Amino acid sequence: METGRIIKIISNQYLVLCGNIKYSCIAMGKLRKGKSPIVGDLVEIEHFDKQSGIQKILPRANELRRPPVANVDQAIIVMSCKDPDFSATLIDRLLFQIVYHGITPILCVTKTDLITESDPIYETIKRYQDSGYQVFTSSNKEANKDLIACLKDKITVLTGQSGAGKSSLLNRIDPSFHLQTQEISKALGRGKHTTRHCELHEIAEGWVADTPGFSAMDFTYMDIAKLSDAIPDFKPYLNHCRFRDCIHLNEPDCAIRDAAANGTLPKERYAHYQEVVAMIQQAKRRR
Numbered sequence: 399m400e401t402g403r404i405i406k407i408i409s410n411q412y413l414v415l416c417g418n419i420k421y422s423c424i425a426m427g428k429l430r431k432g433k434s435p436i437v438g439d440l441v442e443i444e445h446f447d448k449q450s451g452i453q454k455i456l457p458r459a460n461e462l463r464r465p466p467v468a469n470v471d472q473a474i475i476v477m478s479c480k481d482p483d484f485s486a487t488l489i490d491r492l493l494f495q496i497v498y499h500g501i502t503p504i505l506c507v508t509k510t511d512l513i514t515e516s517d518p519i520y521e522t523i524k525r526y527q528d529s530g531y532q533v534f535t536s537s538n539k540e541a542n543k544d545l546i547a548c549l550k551d552k553i554t555v556l557t558g559q560s561g562a563g564k565s566s567l568l569n570r571i572d573p574s575f576h577l578q579t580q581e582i583s584k585a586l587g588r589g590k591h592t593t594r595h596c597e598l599h600e601i602a603e604g605w606v607a608d609t610p611g612f613s614a615m616d617f618t619y620m621d622i623a624k625l626s627d628a629i630p631d632f633k634p635y636l637n638h639c640r641f642r643d644c645i646h647l648n649e650p651d652c653a654i655r656d657a658a659a660n661g662t663l664p665k666e667r668y669a670h671y672q673e674v675v676a677m678i679q680q681a682k683r684r685r
């Protein structure tokens with residue numbers, strides 16, 4: 399038995415890194431009944447005559463659903479200033495998903511070459527920074543050094559809409575990378591959604607998952623209390639509501655609603671929370 403990490407999955411072949419050696423493995427029979435292995439999983443493998451097989455998935459520290467990656471240290475929300483349009487609503491929806499899974503969120507605003515210095519996007523960025531989030535910016539000119547430094551020794555997931563520049567960002571950080579980006583797929587007539595599978599790439603002394611962009615997000619599995627407990631902006635106010643089971647909507651003496659009303663908590667973050675909670679409640683009613 400040897401322990402390694404799944405760094406790539408192509409149909410039913412799993413590429414497992416053990417030390418410096420990569421083994422192409424299949425999932426053994428007894429695994430198929432339980433949960434399926436995903437990228438980032440630590441697994442026990444066994445070598446046979448002609449092939450290697452995954453015998454066991456070790457317990458996961460955490461697990462993202464979209465993209466499916468296990469044992470993630472941090473997730474970078476990649477949001478472009480333009481093409482596609484900047485959206486704080488989308489940032490917060492991704493943010494909620496990430497913190498819900500106990501993963502550290504980081505924001506990277508790309509394509510700053512497409513806006514001017516006085517663009518209101520910079521005020522939004524400042525509000526995220528004031529709330530304690532780590533925010534990087536990037537343009538087509540060079541790779542952001544602070545961003546590179548934050549990847550070291552970590553498993554990082556890039557997430558964001560198709561065309562936000564996730565693959566381009568990795569190509570700029572490591573010029574030996576040649577991940578396909580949309581310019582190339584346009585030339586090949588493939589259109590949107592250039593990145594099609596999930597893979598961990600060794601980059602800047604860490605591991606980064608470039609993932610496909612997505613079009614819809616699922617919140618229906620979420621527990622509202624667990625979500626509100628996980629939102630970093632809410633933390634300072636959490637135990638100050640009148641009711642212990644407050645979900646911070648219409649309850650009297652809600653510290654979070656009050657904080658949003660007087661501006662100590664960013665109003666938009668609270669509004670985005672209300673929207674997501676409404677989606678969760680609607681889905682629960684339909685069941």
Ligand SMILES: Nc1nc2c(ncn2[C@@H]2O[C@H](COP(=O)(O)OP(=O)(O)OP(=O)(O)O)[C@@H](O)[C@H]2O)c(=O)[nH]1
Binds near residue numbers: 538580581590593609
């Ligand atoms: N002007 C400008 N364009 C950029 C920048 N970064 C990426 N782009 C362009 O944006 C387009 C999309 O970039 P990709 O890297 O393919 O986007 P992606 O997020 O990987 O997209 P999917 O794989 O489909 O999810 C390409 O045409 C890039 O050349 C940037 O900093 N500035």
Ligand SMILES: [Mg+2]
Binds near residue numbers: 592
């Ligand atoms: Mg891509």
Ligand SMILES: [Zn+2]
Binds near residue numbers: 639644646647651
């Ligand atoms: Zn409350």
